[in-house]
Amino acid sequence: MATPVISASSVAKSFGSTQVLTDVSMQVPRGITGLLGSNGAGKTTFLSLVLGLEARDGGDLQVLGADPTTAGPDIRARIGYSPEHHHLPADVQAADLVRHLAQLHGLPFQASTERASDALWMVGLGEERFRPIGTMSTGQRQRVKLAAAIAHDPELVLLDEPTDGLDPVQRDEMLELIHRIGNVYGISVMLSSHLLDEVERICDHVVIIANGSVRQAGSLDELRGANVGLLVELDSKVDEVVASLRSVGLNVGIDGSRLQVQAGTAPLVDGWSMHDLVTDAVAAHGAGLRRLVDRTVSLEDVFLESNTPFGVNSDTRSQLTGAPT
């Protein structure tokens, strides 16, 4: 595996008596990574540690190959950051703000002026770049923040809730922009969000953080693949089939006449697939088989499974999916 852009091992951070991060370990590769967690999970605190703005209490953290606690300014020169808040100076023109921040990241005046203009064109604010930010909508301000984060051509961009406050159309456009930054322009992106669907849409990798520790981390395919199994629907003899499948070491979940079959801890017999075991058990008991399909899981399933032992309730589910409680 190529050198990860972020490598964390047992990172901990507390504020006073409040333990915000207890045990954060992850390897973030190049590409777009979603940092997923409900509000208050510790995402923004972790981003602060990545930027070297807070000192960690314990553990090891490497960002772009250096420790942000000791090499903070050097690392921050190579990182773009878009904070969660929407406040920006109202009387400053977008082009001036982006140029000023590019200069702070080390670009000479001429280069920062040109790149500020290019970045604003890229995010769709080319015609609006000389407007005072105070006259812009929330969607346009989010774009200004994104332009400011990429104008100095960083190696890594940290985006904290970049779609917060956007309507569905603006949200789609913002996600498309982030997708381009990560996949077309080759800038690694860490997208902090509490919205599962947007992470699922554009991220290559996902880190799920809950109650201050990493619950799941890996590529989107890996996370979904870890839960791959079969969905079986029977019209009779459910108990008998379930007993047979469990006797050969498969995990079986029951929902009425529907079975969720997953590989257990014991290895499958050589040459036998899960399909074979299920069809054999169904045939052996003479059960009626209505449906036998591959079971696919959504990121929501992965997330909720990761959080279940820690008390995810309907409010949290609603917050993550945007669905009503």
Next chain:
Amino acid sequence: MSAQIHDRGYRAYDGERAGERWAIRSLALHSVRRALGLKRSGRHKIAPVLTIIFAFVPAIGLAAAAMFLGREIAENLPSYADYYGLISFALLLFTAAVVPGVLTTDRTSGMLALYLASPLTRTTYVVAKALGIFAVMLIVTLGPVLFLVIAFVFVDAGPTGLEFFTVFGKALLAGILAGVFWTSLGMLISSFPKRWGIASVAIVGTVFVMNFSVALLTEQADAPASLVYFAPPMIMGEAWQRIFGQFSFDLDALDGQPSALIIMAAVGYTLALTVGTWWQYQRIEVDR
């Protein structure tokens, strides 16, 4: 046919990248522009323009008087040592009306979070802001008095020979000390509230309460003369006079104080305010 905007694409930047010192310089220059209201609406230019007018008009008037009324009359006019009294209103106006605008807006507009996500640290942020404010403050504390020294020479009413360099050096010392003092005072008080208006009121209130209460206690209530050391703005004004070898005669309590102690107290307060500002910004909460 409607015009079409083509995708300008994205180009990687492989040019020169400067470091932390460049970031400090950039923010300091940006702070100078903010303080002077450049590239901002007209109302942001009112306070700095008035400040500069109030600071320079007496110097221009004194130089003109010396030129037209002759050397003998010029010698009886207020001079370098008295100039602090002539710019005290301009100093207070600038410190109260402009300094908070350079600092508090970074917190209310979310810029502080963006600055601290750049190569700047909390310390270099304060250094950059202080350099920017100090540079503009020097227009008030140093500009007019240096102008006066040079103008008096040109109209044949100023020091000559070696004395010119002595007076020039004293003007430089007094102007820089006053500049650092008022920069630090304004920055320290502005680092507490998030609102510009509250910081402005707090600066004016602090200066008036300290000066007025010390004057009242020492003049009317027979409090010990050493109480004057508890009014830093008053001490700074007296230090300016003592640098030029004069006494202000503002308060009887100040008369008996040794010049070295007064100047040391002014320097001490300046250092304490500077360290206080730095310390306050190490612990300030940043909204992210």
